[in-house]
Amino acid sequence: MNVLIVHAHHEPQSFNTAMLNLAVEVLEGQGHAVVVSDLYAMNFNPVATADDFHQRANSEHLIYALEQRNGYNTGTLAADITQELEKLKWADLIILNFPIYWFSMPAILKGWIDRVFISGFCYGGVRIYDRGGLKGKKAMLAFSLGGQDHMFGPEAIHGELDTLLRPIQRGVLGYVGLSVLPPFVAFHVPYISVEARRDYLEQYRQHLLTLDDRPSLTFPSLDDYDDMLHPKTTLATA
Amino acid sequence: MNVLIVHAHHEPQSFNTAMLNLAVEVLEGQGHAVVVSDLYAMNFNPVATADDFHQRANSEHLIYALEQRNGYNTGTLAADITQELEKLKWADLIILNFPIYWFSMPAILKGWIDRVFISGFCYGGVRIYDRGGLKGKKAMLAFSLGGQDHMFGPEAIHGELDTLLRPIQRGVLGYVGLSVLPPFVAFHVPYISVEARRDYLEQYRQHLLTLDDRPSLTFPSLDDYDDMLHPKTTLATA
Numbered sequence: 001m002n003v004l005i006v007h008a009h010h011e012p013q014s015f016n017t018a019m020l021n022l023a024v025e026v027l028e029g030q031g032h033a034v035v036v037s038d039l040y041a042m043n044f045n046p047v048a049t050a051d052d053f054h055q056r057a058n059s060e061h062l063i064y065a066l067e068q069r070n071g072y073n074t075g076t077l078a079a080d081i082t083q084e085l086e087k088l089k090w091a092d093l094i095i096l097n098f099p100i101y102w103f104s105m106p107a108i109l110k111g112w113i114d115r116v117f118i119s120g121f122c123y124g125g126v127r128i129y130d131r132g133g134l135k136g137k138k139a140m141l142a143f144s145l146g147g148q149d150h151m152f153g154p155e156a157i158h159g160e161l162d163t164l165l166r167p168i169q170r171g172v173l174g175y176v177g178l179s180v181l182p183p184f185v186a187f188h189v190p191y192i193s194v195e196a197r198r199d200y201l202e203q204y205r206q207h208l209l210t211l212d213d214r215p216s217l218t219f220p221s222l223d224d225y226d227d228m229l230h231p232k233t234t235l236a237t238a
Numbered sequence: 239m240n241v242l243i244v245h246a247h248h249e250p251q252s253f254n255t256a257m258l259n260l261a262v263e264v265l266e267g268q269g270h271a272v273v274v275s276d277l278y279a280m281n282f283n284p285v286a287t288a289d290d291f292h293q294r295a296n297s298e299h300l301i302y303a304l305e306q307r308n309g310y311n312t313g314t315l316a317a318d319i320t321q322e323l324e325k326l327k328w329a330d331l332i333i334l335n336f337p338i339y340w341f342s343m344p345a346i347l348k349g350w351i352d353r354v355f356i357s358g359f360c361y362g363g364v365r366i367y368d369r370g371g372l373k374g375k376k377a378m379l380a381f382s383l384g385g386q387d388h389m390f391g392p393e394a395i396h397g398e399l400d401t402l403l404r405p406i407q408r409g410v411l412g413y414v415g416l417s418v419l420p421p422f423v424a425f426h427v428p429y430i431s432v433e434a435r436r437d438y439l440e441q442y443r444q445h446l447l448t449l450d451d452r453p454s455l456t457f458p459s460l461d462d463y464d465d466m467l468h469p470k471t472t473l474a475t476a
Contacts, residue, residue: 010287011300046284046345049248062249063428065384101352103409104342107284111345129395146303150468157367157458157467164409167402171341190301220395229395230388 001032004091008098008109010040015189015197016144020097022201023142026208035087039108045080046111052078069120077118084116093138093211094178096168099189100145103164113172122176126229131222132177138216139173141165141183142204148188161185174219182214239270242329246336246347248278253427253435254382258335260439261380264446273325277346283318284349290316307358315356322354331376331449332416334406337427338383341402351410360414364467369460370415376454377411379403379421380442386426399423412457420452 005023009016020036027034037044050062054077057070071077077085088094098109105113117123122133152161162169165183173180184207186200226232243261247254258274265272275282288300292315295308309315315323326332336347343351355361360371390399400407403421411418422445424438464470 010302013299040285040287046349047278048339048344048346049278061251064248065428101286102348102355102413103405104348106286107345107349107352108286110340110342110348111284114339114345117340148467150466155469157463157469158409159404163401164405166397167341167405171396171402175340190303225395228388229386231393231395 001027001092002090003027003032003034003093003095004037004087005034005095005097006037006039006109006112008039008096008106008112014099015186015200016097016099018197018201019142019144019184019186019204022204023095023097023208026205030209032093035090037084037087037112039112044108044112046108046114048111048114052081052115054078065119068118069124072118072120081115081118084112085118085121088116088122088134091137093140094173095140095142097142100143100147103158105168117172117176126222126227128175128177129220129222130177132175135177137178138181139178140181140211141168141173143183144186144189146188146190169217170219174217179216180219181211181216184208239265239330240328241265241270241272241331241333242275242325243272243333243335244275244277244347244350246277246334246344246350252337253424253438254335254337256435256439257380257382257422257424257442260442261333261335261446264443268447270331273328275322275325275350277350282346282350284346284352286349286352290319290353292316303357306356307362310356310358319353319356322350323356323359326354326360326372329375331378332411333378333380335380338381338385341396343406355410355414364460364465366413366415367458367460368415370413373415375416376419377416378419378449379406381421382424382427384426384428407455408457412455417454418457419449419454422446 005020007017007020011017024034024036048064050056053067053071055071055074057067096105096109098105104110124133127133147158150156151158154160158164169180184204186204189197224232243258245255245258249255262272262274286302288294291305291309293309293312295305334343334347336343342348362371365371385396388394389396392398396402407418422442427435462470
């Protein structure tokens, strides 16, 4: 497999960076080719602006998604976007490795999505979910967070972790057709012992060695919706 | 009321910017004081780095939340963060005005949250939800999106909009103690007629004129959790 790891932590000594390094080691050890986009080290620009397009379809009024399509079709996207897009095309598996900020991605990673997951190639019209532009590839989240395990669940203070991850796992990765593997989660990272971190890294190693054993998450199928994306049949509500 | 509107659209002619301009007009017309943080116009930096702290509690290893607390306590946060923090303190109502990107905020706005909603002042330890640092203030989302109304709901292709907004409304705004008013939503904006946009702006005007009539969203109360944030009583699951 070709594996792209997109890494979004600003501290080289962090546990999160140790997760990145471990993933490179384990995946290369299995014979996979691994490329890392280390967003902080690259000084990646996460802000979507008119500068992303060397040539505009409409130079008077910026509609970002329409300019993405034009930029892709005319080969006039900014160089940093094109470079990341080439990595996406090359990859069979994309791992997003990041610390949770506000139950979501750090801005530098959110902006990588905003700018690189372009309309026209990654999705467009009804080319979403199981007809998305990245269909056939896999993706996985690998993240650390400050909260503890017991703070997530149906009766827990923050509610269910899967629900909080839905905008990313379903709304980003599933949306563009990626097959999404269950995430690797390391809780309470800033506050745990060296031994607990070592245990987490060992768990992550096992997680990476057994990726093929885990079924992908389930998302909508376009087969169940009409051309206007209305449901074809109304299911009984619970 | 003092109202802070944080605006995150790169096109001055956009419908989203028309929403901003209307909100300023309506709220000032009601006698409120309004301040706008126009993030693109300010060239706001959304990336959380060590440069955010003029003085470090730990210069060897960056743990961002801990440096936020130290920076706030010692008055050594970066100037742009301090400036936005002063606006937050001043405001009684905070409106986030933005186009949905990937069922979430554009990176420039996510980074405003990452950098300005600092640990130590906005939250910390069990100072969250109804004990959060911004308790007593209100917040509201006002956003445009490409999707249509019928694409959101229990059986709809993207699921329930409230669920997709949960990381923002509950995980960011509710988490820091803000009382969250129901959002204003304009669907399908890039594709609708001038008349439909005019209708949406009129709806937004009415929404702004009747803010006090709408009950806030409901989030967890710390009263129902112990000091370790375990639920005090186990509720029957449905």
